[in-house]
Amino acid sequence: MKTVFSYAKPYKWPIIIAIILMLTELSVELIQPLLIAKIIDDGILSGDVNVIWTWGSVMMGLAFVALFSGVINSYFAAHAAQSFAFDLRQALFRQVQAFSMATFLRFPTAGLITRLTSDVNMAQNVLFMALRIMMRAPLLVLGSLIMAFVVNVKLALYLLIGAPVLLVFLVIMARKGVGYFSNVQKRLDRVNRVIQENLQAVRLIKAYLRGAYEASRFSKVADYLRRDTVKAMRMMELILPVLLFIMNVSLMAVLWFGAIEIGNGDAQVGELVAIVNYAMRMTGAFSMFAFIIVALSRAKASSERMEEVLLANEDLEHHNSESSSMTRFDGDLRFENVSFHYPGKPEPILDNVSFHVAPGEKLAIMGATGSGKSTLLNLIPRIFEATEGKIYVGGVEVNEWGLKDLRDAIGLVPQQSILFTGSILENLSWGDVEAAPDELEEAAKKAQIHESIDLFPKKYGTRVGQKGVNLSGGQKQRLSIARALVRKPSILILDDSTSALDVKTEMALWESLEKEAATMLVVTQKVQTAIGADHILLLDEGKVVGYGKHADLMKQSALYRKIAESQSEEEAITDVTDHS
Structure with a gap:
């Protein structure tokens, strides 16, 4: 993941600001139970209305600070995540363009598409959620535990009952999650490959009446994706019930022994309320851990797949850096x-x-x-x-x-005529972007396509559909030849x-x-x-x-x-x- 998330470095200041705002919001949340305890013990139980109004006003002010911090945090987190995803996608695309054909053939086309779309989105979402809630959840658990010890050490110890079990359990589930979601992404590659093949061969499929067979083939690979995804999600769904069970046991212990402590005069009601409040916050944060582990597992699997592309440096073409001093x-x-x-x-x-x-x-x-x-x-x-x-x-x-x-x-006209979505003029200019309109027209005349273009309503401005779908085979071949001639090879x-x-x-x-x-x-x-x-x-x-x-x-x-x-x-x- 290190290579992938290195593309977030240019946005370190938005990330730092988002983290500071997140910590501000978290601090407010951790202070609130202490203020509640003070209001209960020094205000309600003592009958001091001034204490209630004073600390109640402080709580309202802090709530507005948390609200402001959360809103601004979302803005900076979104900016950093979207910019990171843009740079990462650009880097992946440039790397694919730099591949030699030998390197390019190592990667299935559908797999490259998935890496540039789904995998990048996965990394983007994880960065955003990390700055918004994913970092906040474990910090909230740790902070709540520390604050509980500040309030009452004896009662806070009961919150530690299940900590070792939870830690081991979460590590195991995280490791399993990476393997499961790596398989899910590979299944997604296969689904994309079948879709790509079918869309490219749609005319042949219709001509041979193979629609039912291809639908069956798609259904099979889609079912594999469904089964692997369900398997991964079922395992991840075990996390929340286990976490809640252990936390509820700890909470029950706090309530049981807290009542005894209050009865013995060793604890105050406000302290017990504060500890319970911290326990509830920990429980809420733990409920996010299932989501966090799923997101991190998928992001790690996606990052490893993207790193395969980004680190494939053994055979790259460096067009600009290899310019020689020799003449044409x-x-x-x-x-x-x-x-x-x-x-x-x-x-x-x-x-x-x-x-x-x-x-x-x-x-x-x-x-x-x-x-x-x-x-x-x-x-x-x-x-x-x-x-x-x-x-x-x-x-x-x-x-x-x-x-x-x-x-x-060199002017190359491949066996399969490849045209790009855009006008005829743009497709011809693809051969030489600096060619003048009269040079493009001259090349079209040499390729015997000028008269056909002249018959189109918009002439050279006529839009070419995807892969030249609105042109005949002969027209596509002659446009490809004209494009090569534009280069004056x-x-x-x-x-x-x-x-x-x-x-x-x-x-x-x-x-x-x-x-x-x-x-x-x-x-x-x-x-x-x-x-x-x-x-x-x-x-x-x-x-x-x-x-x-x-x-x-x-x-x-x-x-x-x-x-x-x-x-x-x-x-x-x-x-x-x-x-x-």
Whole structure:
């Protein structure tokens, strides 16, 4: 918890003020039984009205002080807790953004969402309640006990009857609570994961009529969450009855022996009333302990989960601090005996891959699903780091480039077109926030999307729904390509980014891109697209099984011939069907 709550340090003064006000409120509450005892013994029993009025007025004044302190305390406690939560959430989000992909893949997406929402809220609530009542409860118990000894030592001893038992009991319950609520948060992760998957795949679920099955799957994980939560809460609910039972036994002992002491003349009525008053305050404070232990247990479990993210410093990307003094590169790209495997998995995704692409050339990359095409592309901007071998960009080893400089010169269009909620203009500007409107429009024209945008009522101001839900697949792909072109990249990476385009649009796109002064790497399944490249790289199970021009591969590679022939047969069948 230390790392998480270190984010509260900038707000030490609001916290200190809140604590002072809380202690003021607590002091008033501890003084009141003494004043009541004085009013009873020196006023009521002695028949002195002046004593009653004097100390009664003091009690009223102190009550207003406590009221004022409580209200102001709430203000400072809320300020500190909300500001702490804001900084903590920001730190978690920045840390996730700084993760390398290898580190990012260690954490399920749903788990990260839970950490940034539910877990942060848990820590925020605990800080607020600590400044408001959680610190106050144990201090009230300790203060009441001390004041009871000030009033009458013999009667106060009876309040200590169950203290050792209570202490051991509370420690055991607190330790168990952390384990139980840690499981609850993990169950919550699984619930969030199922919800996320369903919302992302809602169209497929409806198309396959799998709603009932998915509802059943959700019901199962939600039931696990319910059962673990009930188990944790049932255990926590044992705390209050046990605490009240022990305190009531102590209170009964105080009343029984207090009456005897008064009868013997060894104690006054006001002293017994004060001791009982302190006992009642202790009982009320103990009733808060169940809530406190639940809150602290959940906060500790949440803090440990957040610390997993905050302390994951072994493989972070530092974009700004890695800026190099080298100039923008010319697009020359070379792989030399490059291999790659994911952390913890010995099987290579890429095995001894070598090739060279000169500045301005176009390389088509082909291969079956799982052959390592996308992984190869991810090594260029260092989204993943090569396990073995060397990659040279602009004649310089890729690791020697500053990460910001390297990625600023690369335009990446991923296999799945990702758009963000906002206008089309904002999505295009995402490629280069400093690009002028005419530069954005020029990029859209090159990507063959300008005419489609022009047909929208609000043109470039048209809002794009979540993940581009209000756009067709082809429109999303062309917007993604335009976004990459806005960067004026030295290397343009297209990861199967034209699969949703019709033949005419794709031809116009390639013709437009021919004029770009950029080295292009194009993942494609279409031989017709590969023919137009300067070189073709054919991968199979992570190995290079063919490299050269179309004509060379037709002679040298049986796998490439098989792909070309199968696509020729498909085109022939399509032509016959169209003519018929």
